[in-house]
Amino acid sequence: MIVLGPNRYGKAETRVVRITRNGDAHRLKDLNVSTSLSGAMDDVHLTGDNSAVLTTDAQKNTVYAFARKHGIGAIEDFALLLARHFVDSQPSVHRARVAIDEYAWERNAGSGHSFLRSGGEVRTCVAHYDGSAAWTVCGLRDLVVLNTTNSEFRGFVKDAYTTLPETGDRILATAVDASWRHTATPPDGTGAAGEEAPTDWDKSYESARQALLAAFAGTYSRSLQQTLYAMGARVLADCPEICEVRLSLPNRHHFLVDLAPFGLDNPDEVYLAADRPYGLIEGTVLRDDAPPAGPAWE
Known part of the structure; x- marks a missing residue:
């Protein structure tokens, strides 16, 4: 017998830059966001029925929309926000995994709006939510x-x-x-x-x-x-x-x-x-x- 094993799908490496403008002192967040969903979706593999599939394009758009609506603070909070949204809003989605890389920028001396890309490490997080x-x-x-x-x-x-x-x-x-x-x-x-x-x-x-x-x-x-x-x-x-x-x-x-x-x-x-x-x-x-x-x- 041939059966379908564990599977998931999502949108990999959505690049989002969020600028918070507080007068002359701006704040910059530069992220690479990857989302992955799984759940009651066997039919899309077995018969090609897409009725349970939230498109990867919609997942990408959610990242941008949430960056605007909620802002981006700590990447862990943003990852958990996205993961909970996908599971709680879609009956067919039982588990969500959101991985984020954050690229650091430093404020250019003497300016509130000029930034220098840091050559240091990349901050990472992975959040998983199952309802x-x-x-x-x-x-x-x-x-x-x-x-x-x-x-x-x-x-x-x-x-x-x-x-x-x-x-x-x-x-x-x-x-x-x-x-x-x-x-x-x-x-x-x-x-x-x-x-x-x-x-x-x-x-x-x-x-x-x-x-x-x-x-x-x-x-x-x-x-x-x-x-x-x-x-x-x-x-x-x-x-x-x-x-x-x-x-x-x-x-x-x-x-x-x-x-x-x-x-x-x-x-x-x-x-x-x-x-x-x-x-x-x-x-x-x-x-x-x-x-x-x-x-x-x-």
């Missing part, structure tokens, strides 16, 4: 960090193909991709087991970001794996509203350049920054009493 509960995963990607010392790597397995020398001092660099999970958020805005869900998403994001940076800078690293754990543990220690952190850390290798052919020494000053291949370290750090992960991780 009774909501799950939110927040995070960031491409947070590029580097330590010039306090990192070593030695004592590893050596086989017939090992050529990497041990080192007691090296550059440690990575581009952090991190996601963190809050407890389930029912429609009334409270968290699981009666705990308050975060009401200030911006503050929560900044606290998690600063915890990642502090742990990276403050950990004497014997491996990138050890640093990964320290970063995740610091987020959980500093942010009680967060129960799980997932990290993906590419090891951006820096190799000391041999300057001897030119009659020069190189006392750990000149390096080649190699972009590939690279080691990729991934892991999860969570509280031992963390509730099961919801569908927002998907």
